Amino acid sequence: MGFRRTSSAVGPDSGCRSGASPALLAGLVVGLAAASALAGGDVERRGGGSRAGRTGETGRASDTSGRTWGDLEMPAGLSLRLEAGGDGEETGAGVAVRAVLHNGGSEPVTLALDPRLADLELRAGRTRVRCPSPQDMSPPGLHGAGVGTLAPGAGAGVRLDLLYHCWDRLDRARRAAGDGPLELTVAYRVVLVDPGLGEAVGRAGRLEARTEMSLGLPDEEAPGEGVPDGEAPVEVEARKADAADGEEVWLRVAVRNRTAGALKLVDHPTQFRFEVTGPTGAWTCGMDPWRITPLGDLLVRLRRGGKYERRLELTRYCPPEALREPGVYWVAPIYDPYLADRAPEPVLDREVRGVPVPLRVRTGGDR
Structure with missing residues (x-):
């Protein structure tokens, strides 16, 4: 620049x-x-x-x-x-x-x-x-x-x-x-x-x-990284978000199936984590693991090219001080299928990491 x-x-x-x-x-x-x-x-x-x-x-x-x-x-x-x-x-x-x-x-x-x-x-x-x-x-x-x-x-x-x-x-x-x-x-x-x-x-x-x-911003619309080493092409991505303050921040997160056929995954919010970098430093945000064996009605089937999307409250994953300051944060979504080995049938069992997207917190504030 x-x-x-x-x-x-x-x-x-x-x-x-x-x-x-x-x-x-x-x-x-x-x-x-x-x-x-x-x-x-x-x-x-x-x-x-x-x-x-x-x-x-x-x-x-x-x-x-x-x-x-x-x-x-x-x-x-x-x-x-x-x-x-x-x-x-x-x-x-x-x-x-x-x-x-x-x-x-x-x-x-x-x-x-x-x-x-x-x-x-x-x-x-x-x-x-x-x-x-x-x-x-x-x-x-x-x-x-x-x-x-x-x-x-x-x-x-x-x-x-x-x-x-x-x-x-x-x-x-x-x-x-x-x-x-x-x-x-x-x-x-x-x-x-x-x-x-x-x-x-x-x-x-x-x-x-x-x-x-001269401006040189990163590509904010880039898709997730997918799974490395030529394994199943599954992607996780988040949409950039604009929040009035740091007390309640929501993100839309999606898992996309790029494989040649259908696959299943466990539908539970604790299987997402977020790496957050911004005015307050670097954070890894996640929920406590779920200890109950997932039932069949928690499984979601993704057809070839299909997408599984959730709207998640980031402030439930991060500690209160993580988003307290106003400014721009970069948030990388991670799909961590730790419940896969307890699922009643085969599901997606590999961790998938997405690229960071910007999150603007306009006023900050305590929670």
């Missing part, structure tokens, strides 16, 4: 009006997760709510219900630039860029660092694709957001996953660009934070930056 920076600009932006009641602000507080990385220089991270932070600590914004939210001036010397952020193979979550905030002023700046404060736009020729933040960040509450204090000359980066922001619209931009480059514009909303309390105090407008890039 190639990048060429073309411009950087600073522009004003109006946020929420000051004077809102503390009760209203408390009701609008949303939980966010930090998604930032250092980009050179000295950055002091402060813990949310603490009055003294040590250099190197990861900060979180605390509740803003006790303060007045307002519009503030943009700190002098604060700027934005875009850098290459890695592809799906490196990060496990689509094509990404890094939005680097740099403090070129003479005073420290403490601000919120979160990808959901950014809006994206892609241009290819006469085609323009707007990708606003998947989570509405207009309320003043920034509980849980990353907080960084940028010393003069320091910078901090926020990773922006284009698939998270654009989702299905990303393919439209790719088709419009063909083999040529796309122009990416990022508008980042600057939210200033009280450095002592870790509380967001106001929005100071937007910073904009542009770059040219």
Whole structure:
């Protein structure tokens, strides 16, 4: 993926009006997760709510219900630039860029660092694709957001996953660009934070930056891998999914029969597992094994070319913390027929692994 920076600009932006009641602000507080990385220089991270932070600590914004939210001036010397952020193979979550905030002023700046404060736009020729933040960040509450204090000359980066922001619209931009480059514009909303309390105090407008890039997403429609070593060509595959939050996530999973004849398998949800990679790390998600001998009415017959499909709740397979953060996860389905040796007649008895598909969790959250 190639990048060429073309411009950087600073522009004003109006946020929420000051004077809102503390009760209203408390009701609008949303939980966010930090998604930032250092980009050179000295950055002091402060813990949310603490009055003294040590250099190197990861900060979180605390509740803003006790303060007045307002519009503030943009700190002098604060700027934005875009850098290459890695592809799906490196990060496990689509094509990404890094939005680097740099403090070129003479005073420290403490601000919120979160990808959901950014809006994206892609241009290819006469085609323009707007990708606003998947989570509405207009309320003043920034509980849980990353907080960084940028010393003069320091910078901090926020990773922006284009698939998270654009989702299905990303393919439209790719088709419009063909083999040529796309122009990416990022508008980042600057939210200033009280450095002592870790509380967001106001929005100071937007910073904009542009770059040219070439996209290289993996094939999201690829079928499952099938069974290796030339054995029975049976495939397992999942459809990509878009979930409002991480509390309840459903996937459609299918087993396809590519053999020369019919076959049977045991119809039970515990025979599926999932390998999940994303913002919270790597997970192997599965249910506890079923100890009862399967009866004949649990067998499913697949004709040649037939498909067995189930809609499964991924959040019943994974621990609560696996899908807690917003972002793009890559989910690989696995059909594990551990009940085959207890079935009343011969059934599919080989493990089948599918290729990963993207899952977008727009807002995250605890379960």
